Structures are given as structure tokens and as C-alpha cells.
Amino acid sequence: MVTLQSQINNTNPIFTPFIQAGQPTGASAPNRAPQTLIDWNNCQPDGTRAALQSVVSQLALAFCGDVFVGTHSPSGKLELTSSCTLEETARRALISSAITEAMATGKACVFATRSGQTSLLLQQTRESNNASLVMGFGNAASSVNSKTPCSFGVIVSVNDTSSLQTKEIYAELISRTQNQLQPWLQTWRCCQIGASVNRWQARLQAVRGRKGRIASVAALIGLLCLMIPVPYWPQRACVVEPASKSFVSSPIDGRIREATVRPGDSVMPGQLLARLDDEQLRRSLSAAEAEFEAAGKRRDSALATRASGEMRLAQLEQERIALEIESLQAQLAKLELHSPSAGIVVQGDWFQSDGAPVARGDVLFEIAPIDRMRVEIHLSTDDLATIGVDELATIRVDAAPGKSWSAKLNRIDPRGQVIDSEVVFVANIEVENEGNLLRPGMKGTARITAEPHSIGWLLFHRPSMWVMKKLVW
16 A cells, blocks of 8 residues: 555645545545445355446445446456446447556556546546546556456546545555455356356256256167168169160171161061162172183183193183172172161161262161160169169159169179269169160169168268268278
């Protein structure tokens, strides 16, 4: 208190004239500050805001003015408690800044009067409150960044000059406020933290109680439900293809003379598909026949002259040419291309390509029977662990709404294929194509009836695999 009073005496040119001008005289003038500012019996530090508000009100009565107390919460936020209503945001922000400054001063006291000031913030606060005197001080342990439970700052605003007291009484009030408010706030903060802990303990107790038992039973039931096996029906994309195919190739190097079918046409066994141009073959055949006659004449002439050597050469020449004629005649017989089986023309659009050149061995037509179709189902790599041969698959296509075809998987390709930038394994089924509703190239959806899996596996299999790939593999 000596230090605080010396500080006030040192500022006599500003503080003392103001105090003396408003000091009460006569018997009514107070001689000493009250010994007990905070009554712990009436204001028990139970951690509630009401208790802190009651303490601030007691300090306001002691200082005969408005009192603003700022404390740091455990999170570090400045909490402001005042003895008067404080609604304006700007005024609240100004007082909060002044309290922060007061907390930085520790036991030192800063003030502002109409005749002078030791703090610009307090001078602005005095003008904002239209007060005669504003004082600010804090506790010794506080600092600007202090977040200890007992740190605080106090701003006192006195409006009525007639209620001003002597500087000695103010110094004693400030000293006693610092000494008594700090332990009270320390206890109040501990009670506040304890109340929060008690609330959490009550919640934990409730969990252990009846509600907790109900929650535990519900959790157990939910866990058991996750273990219930249910049917697993994965759906995968599929493509319809013919079960078998027949190919018709060109027997010679030539040109297309006439085509009688086009892709999509249905054909029967032996039906004419196209004719190749036979002009070149007939020319070759005529030349070969002429050479055969010439060789016969040379043979007859050698026989007449008894030239056995020439006769033998002529006979060999005739035999060679006869084989060539036989080959040409066989090729002429194959210039008409016929369908080897019943089905639909899948490939071979020569209908408007008369005269188009073809090479020997070129595939000109692809014939596919459509009474029985093969469905290629695209499986992913993960599917190989849950889907195997003999699983039942049901397919549907958009072209036949309401229709479905079912069969068992008869094969899964051992090697994957890259389709649409994804590695897939093709699984095959064969179905009867009643009514010819299925056509080669149709796309659809296949639903596979795999082994049953638990509800938990269905819900968490993909997320768990994704996490495993990201974190482990």
C-alpha cells in the first residue's frame, strides 16, 4: 500500500487537487476504507456468474461508482463483468482494452480526470462514460498475456463528485481489492472448473445408469444385426455376343461381282451371299486349254516320227496343263459364296461395293446363329474373391424391357482384358434366344447371385478395402 500511495502522491499535480476539490467535509467524511470488501458468506465463490456479479456490486458500493472487472477464462478469452448495464459494443470494447492495460500494470494504478491523465485509454473511457474520475489497476500476478485463473483487471468510474473520497482511502481500497479479490477469484475459478467436471461426471454416470444400459443393449443389438447374413447380388455390365460364328473368306484374288446380303440379314444354310468376278479365271482357263491342245499336237507329231523323247515331253506337258485346268475349273466353281449355316450376317457390307478388290483369304462375311447367345459379363479384380463358376446370373437389356435370361457362369477368363481403361475378367454364360430378342453387340446388366454375406460386410467392405489400399498396401 505504501508503494501505491507513494504513486498517488507523486501524481499530486493531477490527482490531489481533484480529490481535494471533491472531498466531503465535516463529520460525514469517511476516515478509513472498510476492512472487508468481499463478504464470502454472502458471496460464496461457487463458480456461478451470479456470485461474481454480486462481488462486483459490493466493490461498486465501496468505491461509490461503477466497477468493471475483467478475468481470463481457461481458454484465454477476456470475460467482462460490470456493476451497470453495458450494452454498447464500442463502449464494451473500450473498457475491455482499458482492463487489459490495467492488468498489465499489476499493482500500479492508472487514472484519468478532467484536469489530467496517466492513460489515454482511461481518458477515452472517462469521456465515454461522462465520468469525473476513472481508475484502473490489476493484480500482481497478471500480465498482458496472463491466462491464469486468478488474473484480473478492475476499472472504477466515478460520476458524482460529491461521493469522491480522499486519496488515502482510494489507495487503501485499491490495495484491499487486490488482496481480497485475487483469492476469491481463485476459489471461484476452481469451483467453476469443478462444476464443469461434475457435469461431465453426471453424464458419465447416466451412461452407466439406466440410459447407459439401454444404449449398451442397443449397441449390442446393432452389432448382432451387422452379423446377419443376407443375399449378395452384385450387378455388373455385360455384352451380348453370338454363341458361335462362321466365316466366309475369298478363295481367290479377284473382285466382288455381286452381293446379295448385308449385315443384319437372316440367312439359311446354302443361301447365296455373293459372286466373285470370273473373267480372269476364264481367260486363264481358255489359255490353259489352248496349251493343252498344242501339247497334244506335239505328242501326235512325235509319235508319227517315232521320236520317243519329244513324245514323252509332250505327254508330261499335257499332264501339267490338265492339272492347271482342273484347278481353274475348281476355282470357277467356288466363285459363288454360300452361307455355311443359318444365322444373321454380322459382318460383310459388300452390297454397295460391286467391283471392290479382295485378296485370297480375306474374310468377306461373318455369319452368327442367333438361336443361342453368349453373354460376356465384366468382373472386376475384387469380384474374383466372391464370384466363381456355377454362380447364377440374370441378365436384362434395354431393348427388351420386362424380359430376363438366367444361366450359370460356365467360364471366367484366366487373363484380364483392358476395356474402357479398366482391367476386367470376362465371365461367360449361354442363354436361349427365344424370339430373337437378343442381338450381337447389345449391352445390358447382369445380376449375379453370389454367396450370402453379412450386413456389416456389405456396408464396410469397400470402405475398408479403400483404407487398406491407401494406408497398408
